[in-house]
Amino acid sequence: MEKVAVLGGGSWATALVKILSENKSKVFWWMRNSNDVQHLVQYRHNPRYLSGVQFDLNYVKPTTQLAEVVASADWVVLAVPAAFVQSVLSELPRGALKNKVVVSAIKGMIPQENILITDYLERYFQVANSHQLVIAGPCHAEEVALEKQSYLTIGSHDLAVAEHFCELLRNRYVKASPLDDLDGIEYCAVMKNIIALACGIARGLNFGDNFQAVLVSNAMFEIERFLDAIMPIHRALSGSAYLGDLLVTAYSQFSRNRTFGNMIGRGYTVKSAQFEMNMVAEGYYAVQSIYELNKKLKVEMPITNAVYQILYERISPIVEFEILKEKFN
Template sequence: MEKIAILGGGSWATALAKILSENRAHVHWWMRNKQDVQHLIQYRHNPRYLSQVSFDLDYVKPSKDLRAVVAAADWVVLAVPAAFVQHVLADLPAEAFKGKVVVSAVKGMIPQENILITEYMERHYQVPDARQLVIAGPCHAEEVALEKQSYLTIGSHDLPTAERFCQLLRNRYVKANPLDDLDGIEYCAVMKNVIALACGIARGLNYGDNFQAVLVSNAMFEIERFLDAIMPIHRALSGSAYLGDLLVTAYSQFSRNRTFGNMIGRGYTVKSAQIEMNMVAEGYYAVRSIFELNRELQVDMPITNAVYHILYERISPAVEFEILKDKLK
């Protein structure tokens, strides 16, 4: 039996716990909130996210003890918001991850350091590239809960290890495939949240479908330029791990980044939107990291710049999009 630790109590952590435990893997599930752990043990569902999903406690072991959860597993899935990764892992020594495969289900970057999760794990916990994986969509947790047909891509520099994890995920409603572009997939997962924010802002400003189609198509060129500048290898960005993940995040009703952007476009402040959503929109933190990285790269990124100006420099969304629309083709 495969032993898997899942760190995080959100919707994506809950969806992954559902998939893995139903495939008879032993899931050791860490949650920060003690009451949530007790509720899951007593009632067999997460009280905060995807509460319609019921868990078999023969295969799912909820716990508040992070060290014990990590120690019990061969695979460690990180499913906490990027802004909290440092805090969550702060008390763990590097030895805690020795011999384990670390799987990032995080769609963001470490703030201030402006590095990917995989870079952070290698730099601070000595987890080599060959023992790290990244989960990419297109896949929303809410549709996993409903058992809608979904597709996952597992990025890795070690395809046999990625294939092993794919086997743990595949079932009648989830297809999973390995891909040897760990960094490209991870950066694209970060960028697509920024673009989803832009799409939400556009919708909040009452721009229509015609504009959004142009926005998304221009975004693919923007992502391509950025990836070519930061790690130039050939990659087919029309694949589901890139374009597919972008599309579902930009258009879906379940996209929290699109929802957050929509609220900003309608006039909410950042703080009021965060309070009302009560969920983390990774793109809010990601756009700052990408913007700061690009100060050195100097890639033409008008959409990213527009979102950054709105969220961090408090430029009016209406004014910023008037400028942006003349830069799109």
């Protein structure tokens, strides 16, 4: 029996625990909230997210003891928002992740430091690239809960390790495939959340489907320019780990980034939108990180710049999008 630690109590963590435990892995599930853990033990479901999913406690052990969870497992899946990674992992000794395979299910960057989750793990916890994986692909937690057909890509520098983890995920409604582009997949996952925010803002401003199609088309060129500047290798960006993940985030009703952007476009302030959602939109933090990184790279990124100006400089969304639409063909 494989032993997997899952860190996080949100919807994506809950969906991953469902997949792994139903495939008979032993899952040590860390949640910060002790009331949620007690509820899970008593009623066998997460009271806050995907509450319709029932767990077999023979395979799932929920707890608030982080060090114990990590020590018990061979695989450690990070499924907390990027903004909270530092505070969560600060509770662990620096050697706690040694000899573990660490899997990032986070589609965001470390704020202020403007680095990928994998880079943070290597820098502060000495987790080698060969022992790191990234989960990507069009796979909303809500559809996993409903057992809708879903697709995951596991990025890694070691395809054998990635394939092993794929085997832990595959079932009748989840297809998982390995890909040797750890960094490219991770950056693309960050970028697609920014684009989803832009799509939401456009919807909130009553721009139609025609404009959104052009927005997403131009976004792929923007992502390609950025990836080529930061790590120039050939990638087939039409694949599900890239374009597929972007499309589902840009168009789906389950996309929290699109929802957040829609609220901004309709006139909400950032704080009021965050308060009403009660969920973290990774794109809000990601756009600042990418914007800061691009000060050195100087890549043409009109969509990213527009979203940054709206969220951080408080420029009117309609003003920014009137400028943006003139840059598209």
